[in-house]
Amino acid sequence: MTTLKQTPLNAAHRAMGAKMVDFGGWDMPVNYGSQIDEHHQVRRDCGMFDVSHMRVVDIKGDGVRAFLRHLLANNPDKLTTTGKALYSTMLRPDGGVIDDLIIYFMSESWFRIVVNAGTADKDIAWMKEQAASHALNLAITPRQDLAMIAVQGPNARAKVWEALPGSQELSENLVPFSAVEMGEMFIARTGYTGEDGFEIMIPAKAAPFFWANLAEKGVKPIGLGARDTLRLEAGMNLYGQDMDETVNPLESGLAWTVDLKSPRDFIGKAALLAHPPTRKLAGLLLTDRGVLRGHQKVHTAHGEGEITSGSFSPTLEKSIALARVPSGVAIGDTVQVAVRDKMLNAQVVKYPFARNGKGMI
DSSP states (O other): OOOOBBOOOOOHHHHHOOOOETTTTTEEEEEESSSHHHHHHHSSOOOEEOTTTSSEEESSSSHHHHHHHHBBBGGGGOOOGGTEEEEEEEETTTTTTEEEEEEEEEEEEEEEEEEOOTHHHHHHHHHHHHHHHHTOOOOEEOOEEEEEEEETTTTTTHHHHHHHHTTTHHHOOOOSSEEEEEETTTEEEESSSSOEEEEEEEGGGGHHHHHHHHHTTTOEEEHHHHHHHHHHHOOOHHHBTTTTSSSSSTTTTOOGGOOOSSSSSOOHHHHHHHHHOOHHHEEEEEEEEOOOOOOOOOEEEEEEEEEEEEEEETTTEEEEEEEEETTTOOOOOOOEEEETTTEEEEEEEEEEEEETEEEEO
């Protein structure tokens, strides 16, 4: 039997009564009671998430910007201010998505990248292989000494400032998608919920103390279940569901993260230009009774599609989904979804479905 990996907060989750599950080889909390309550807690107040299974990777050395210019679909030349962040995909030569990630510019010789837990080993091997093929002497270092805690919701920043003395002065003026160092800590105004807040990297040994401090200030712990419904409402892709190595970012609602305009070449660019997308990611709102789930077939006037992520939306109190459908499908169209042995009606809508505490449909 395989032993599950544990984050530095494993004991804290168990002490708080978390229901623990195997999440991609990690022993992680799915909820601490009611998943719906946890979802509303983040939309209406704030909550904290253990995201220490995500991998922080520091890339240092001469030529790191040029390396990333070739490695990533989005353009790191957009990053000129220390701490500024950029969301990007990292592609195979055929345009398939190896991973989606966030990259932070710290200096011309240091960029920090946060990659997904399930793809971390593959991502790091790919980065090292690409650096070696260009004879670049870069230090690509997974920071397994760091834990990561996300605090999300309308009151998130105020609660972090209460729990972390000295943090307000440093982070008060951070704009979204930027970060600042605080000693050994790293405070980023980023998240995966559609709410404001911080993702905080902290030495692993200090993580339980900070988690307890946040709890003392009234910040409730939130599990992976609510994290998934929050990100789906916010229209944010999940790697392995809404995209993977078999699909390209242009068919995954991620064209905004791909820079095809600059003369810069990057891995996968030629494939994207040679094969214009025939499918796209669309939002669905179920108008019949039922629940939309991943892999259900979507029947449209332009051909068949498939739901990539689907769930009940606690904010809208309706079932919603992201689906990969033929490009001809338009917002406002009615489509049919095969749910068990029934064909249920759904409306094609523009996502996000909910952000900043309220529904947007």
